[in-house]
Amino acid sequence: MSIDAGSMTRAERKRAEQAAQLRAEIVDAAFAEFAAVGYHATTIADIARRLSVSPGTVYNYFKNKRDIVDHVVSRLEAQLRAALVGDNAPGTARTLAEFRAQTMRIATAVDALFYADERMARVLLFEVTAIDATMTERVLAMFDAAHQISFESLTDGARRGFLRDDVDIGATADVIVGVMISASVRNLRNSYPAADRQAWREAAVGVLIEGIAARG
Amino acid sequence: MSIDAGSMTRAERKRAEQAAQLRAEIVDAAFAEFAAVGYHATTIADIARRLSVSPGTVYNYFKNKRDIVDHVVSRLEAQLRAALVGDNAPGTARTLAEFRAQTMRIATAVDALFYADERMARVLLFEVTAIDATMTERVLAMFDAAHQISFESLTDGARRGFLRDDVDIGATADVIVGVMISASVRNLRNSYPAADRQAWREAAVGVLIEGIAARG
Amino acid sequence: MSIDAGSMTRAERKRAEQAAQLRAEIVDAAFAEFAAVGYHATTIADIARRLSVSPGTVYNYFKNKRDIVDHVVSRLEAQLRAALVGDNAPGTARTLAEFRAQTMRIATAVDALFYADERMARVLLFEVTAIDATMTERVLAMFDAAHQISFESLTDGARRGFLRDDVDIGATADVIVGVMISASVRNLRNSYPAADRQAWREAAVGVLIEGIAARG
Amino acid sequence: MSIDAGSMTRAERKRAEQAAQLRAEIVDAAFAEFAAVGYHATTIADIARRLSVSPGTVYNYFKNKRDIVDHVVSRLEAQLRAALVGDNAPGTARTLAEFRAQTMRIATAVDALFYADERMARVLLFEVTAIDATMTERVLAMFDAAHQISFESLTDGARRGFLRDDVDIGATADVIVGVMISASVRNLRNSYPAADRQAWREAAVGVLIEGIAARG
DNA sequence: GATGAATGAGTCTTCATTCAT
DNA sequence: AATGAATGAAGACTCATTCAT
Known part of the structure; x- marks a missing residue:
């Protein structure tokens, strides 16, 4: 889980940060959506839309909907x-x-x-x-x-x-x-x-x- | 909703009782199923099956799934x-x-x-x-x-x-x-x-x- | 697998026959489609369309696409x-x-x-x-x-x-x-x-x- | 397609050789993967991973998956x-x-x-x-x-x-x-x-x- | 009233492909 | 040339609901 930042180039580090950021944003967006309309009424597309991102992108960060919750x-x-x-x-x-x-x-x-x-x-x-x-x-x-x-x-x-x-x-x-x-x-x-x-x-x-x- | 029992024949009354009974049984079965696997995981067919009744029958007693809950x-x-x-x-x-x-x-x-x-x-x-x-x-x-x-x-x-x-x-x-x-x-x-x-x-x-x- | 025809009413028997018939037709249609465009290129909707039936109907007869093949x-x-x-x-x-x-x-x-x-x-x-x-x-x-x-x-x-x-x-x-x-x-x-x-x-x-x- | 080796500098020639080599390796990896799990089950990412290369790179050498097969x-x-x-x-x-x-x-x-x-x-x-x-x-x-x-x-x-x-x-x-x-x-x-x-x-x-x- | 087959809208999920870096 | 994150089209599958019998 922990990432050996020492072995990363600057570019890799930046990318890792951005990835972590987006992961966090997806969790945020999902949380917001779950609170607003509920887990079952929330579609992956809803979460993606909140972030102006495509549904596919969400799956680059989480295995499935269950994983997000x-x-x-x-x-x-x-x-x-x-x-x-x-x-x-x-x-x-x-x-x-x-x-x-x-x-x-x-x-x-x-x-x-x-x-x-x-x-x-x-x-x-x-x-x-x-x-x-x-x-x-x-x-x-x-x-x-x-x-x-x-x-x-x-x-x-x-x-x-x-x-x-x-x-x-x-x-x-x-x-x-x-x-x-x-x-x-x-x-x-x-x-x-x-x-x-x-x-x-x-x-x-x-x-x-x-x-x-x-x-x- | 309330039934004017006074104006009913014996056969009608019996039918009304049976209907009320089945309504109650559907509520029971739904409750049991919701408790066992959850509302969303419960299908109308599941409820019907518990009563050895067809899904269509359930809809003769309740408008829809939401109505049952x-x-x-x-x-x-x-x-x-x-x-x-x-x-x-x-x-x-x-x-x-x-x-x-x-x-x-x-x-x-x-x-x-x-x-x-x-x-x-x-x-x-x-x-x-x-x-x-x-x-x-x-x-x-x-x-x-x-x-x-x-x-x-x-x-x-x-x-x-x-x-x-x-x-x-x-x-x-x-x-x-x-x-x-x-x-x-x-x-x-x-x-x-x-x-x-x-x-x-x-x-x-x-x-x-x-x-x-x-x-x- | 075998059905005890003796215990069925006429209506049940007819229904069972129709079901068996449709099952067979789905297998036929799937076979035709697989031969024409291949298994992977065949969608359930394609098979259904051949029979003028909805995709959902296919799933009333077979568990999934794999089951059909x-x-x-x-x-x-x-x-x-x-x-x-x-x-x-x-x-x-x-x-x-x-x-x-x-x-x-x-x-x-x-x-x-x-x-x-x-x-x-x-x-x-x-x-x-x-x-x-x-x-x-x-x-x-x-x-x-x-x-x-x-x-x-x-x-x-x-x-x-x-x-x-x-x-x-x-x-x-x-x-x-x-x-x-x-x-x-x-x-x-x-x-x-x-x-x-x-x-x-x-x-x-x-x-x-x-x-x-x-x-x- | 054919390369006029005569007009190439040594560096160009070396690069061309490395490119040809990688092309061949991609074909190898694809072959191995197709044999192991089948064409449809093989993803471009799988092939790339075998070579410790990114999916994008594969597309620098082949037009698409079909081209690889x-x-x-x-x-x-x-x-x-x-x-x-x-x-x-x-x-x-x-x-x-x-x-x-x-x-x-x-x-x-x-x-x-x-x-x-x-x-x-x-x-x-x-x-x-x-x-x-x-x-x-x-x-x-x-x-x-x-x-x-x-x-x-x-x-x-x-x-x-x-x-x-x-x-x-x-x-x-x-x-x-x-x-x-x-x-x-x-x-x-x-x-x-x-x-x-x-x-x-x-x-x-x-x-x-x-x-x-x-x-x- | 009961039936249960048919329906088809709705979602999750995958993955070949693209493109900015 | 290499990268790999983003894309979004496509398809399998589910199930509440309808309706002809």
Whole structure:
């Protein structure tokens, strides 16, 4: 996959860059089209037309239509992963206040992602799952990853004593993932202004933390 | 649509019943097929074959394929509505204990619905949304309805004083819907035994109620 | 494959007959088209057009284009087999004269087949072998079958003593098959009148029999 | 087409040689690919890849794909012609023994050709004929040429008196060509060791000569 | 009302060929 | 002369829908 740039001539390097660029543009165009009219309603010709390119060209970069969605989803996966980790790695919060702050950071990051581009939610939650079992599995695995991160974070909080020790961590992690999904979905119908969204996040996180914080 | 049974002969009535029966069977078969292989991968012939009937017959009962999904979704809507209301109409809980009990009843009903037939979650969440904007809108409206019921229930609880009055009711309702979605989705990957599911519900509801119950 | 006609209604039987008829017509049309312009140059639409039928209809009868050639070749195989056996089963000749007569009968039957319809040679020898390895194998197997029949006939002749016992039977059988192929191929270029063909057969069979007949 | 070498500088000459070389290599590569997967399954890119050259380059040497096969076939034609004539020109045999020896030489040469490279038979007999009528005609013309040579040889033998004068020379020539084809085809299925092939040739030639030699 | 064969529009995909660099 | 990305025409195949029986 990685290309030994050292062994390439200048011309080759330039060509490789242009190829990578077009690949990326195809993924972009496909993503846009999938979000706009759906995977099945999108034809390869549609994607090509967005780039003023011929259908054949698309096939110079991707094996087939299925291959294109795979790359679209990979990009979304990477974006989501970036939002979920970053400086928010689980286990770094030492106090309830820090935990709350960290949770808010993650919520804000995820929200920014889905809010900045509501197409993400549309494609990921509503289009891609209908393609086939493998694709569905990938999406479910993404939910699982989010669950995993929550789980670790909560486990750590319980160990450090600022979260109740009688709470069911698995169930709580599910609740957290559910909130994320729910927020994404609701945003598709009714785009809320950024300020409301901040308030919403604080409220939701507040409810959660109240529910799991150690008493006293 | 409604049939004036009074003016029908016995033979006519019998025929009308059989027709209604076949209509229902077609919806069933379509649902099963959509869940098994997806909406787009399902052909009219597949549905017909399940009923040992010809494709043409299907068109005697439904205008087109799109019309069939519409009815499939209507049935799922009705089932969900039944689970959400019934004797669980919002505003009937008078104490926190009653509220908790009611919430558990709803959670159990919804869970029973999705657990009894995981195909429901699959079709509703993963297949149907990819069909077109109208269909997606219907699903979002179902989420909205669930949100509405939660919202009313919470509002009532706050008014009666057993829920904190500083809680953001809208956000909390979103959390509740999110939990439902999350639970449904996770069950698709990993079927949990009924006992575990009961424990899970209690834990999740516990977290929620702790988070919103009036202090003291 | 065989259909239990007894369990069919009259209407079903009629429909089955019509289906079988159309299947056969498609094979005919495909054969004609393959012979005229070749397998690769033939489109499904071409075949359909010959029958004033839509392309989709062709696919109601055959899985794909490859499936159609398979049936075309099966039909040719059956025709060839019929020409090679019939009352010409190996081992029935008791004297050299009978052997010569039998050989002539077979030669005449094969010639009639290829002469009656030069498309047979064209499709079998020149078109079908270019499709894929499996198809080529089928054609080679047909040559093998012809070889086998010759071989048995010659073996029997040697055993009965009217053929030279020092002759290489395998090689001779190859020669016989070669003559058949050669005659078929040459006919493609230059259609000879029936009388000439009869003379040709007698000459060729004469050369062969002279070469292998027991001396004295 | 022909190049006036006299007016070329050394550099020009070298370049012309390299061009001729690459042309030849393209023909080689195409031949190899056609034999391996067939004419239609071979893409220009496949041929180019074999030579570590770009598809565009191929078009600097040949007008189109069809043009390439034409040259492939020309090369095969030349090889076959070389095997059939050489010191085996018809009319040089003076006695039956010489005739037999000459026939064996030709048979051995042809066999060597097809045995050394079974791809020849595959391409010539099984691939190339399916391309178009012109190509088929070329192959038939090759058979004709072989027939012609046999015919002349036999005519000469009859004139000199060591072959029967009542034999049908045309039919006999057909038999000879048929034997060549048959041997080539059979070798495609079952590669025989060189020793067996020698024996086979002797047997087949023996049968033939016995059949046509003058008696007494 | 049931049938199921016929329809043909609609897409993906391939690949020979071109041409700007 | 070599390159290789772009092209777009062409064709196999699917399947929702129709309609004569």
